[in-house]
Amino acid sequence: MQPLIRAASLRGFGPLVSELGGDPDRLLDRYEIAREVLADDDGLVSITAHDQMLDAAAAExxxxxxxxxxxxxQ
Structure with missing residues (x-):
């Protein structure tokens, strides 16, 4: 089993990416994070995908x- 993190840690991700001129859906898709999971603070996502997506967002x-x-x- 891979380490997981609560979706609450990504609250506000979509609007922030959009405000900075990015496409949050493209980033979520690339790291295989389901949008539905983000709707529930207690949803779980792979911590690896989470961290890589945040790094990519910052760089891009x-x-x-x-x-x-x-x-x-938050």
Missing amino acids: LGCPDFGLRLADR
Whole structure:
């Protein structure tokens, strides 16, 4: 079994990516994170996919403080 993290850690991900000019659906698809899971704070996602997606979002959007911005929204 792979390590999991609560979907609550991604609350606000979609709007933040969109505001920075990115496509949240494309990132979710690339890392195989179901949008439906994000609707429930207690949903679970792979921590590996979670971390890789946040790293990719920061790099692709030219936003090195992406994680901090996401945390600020939560």
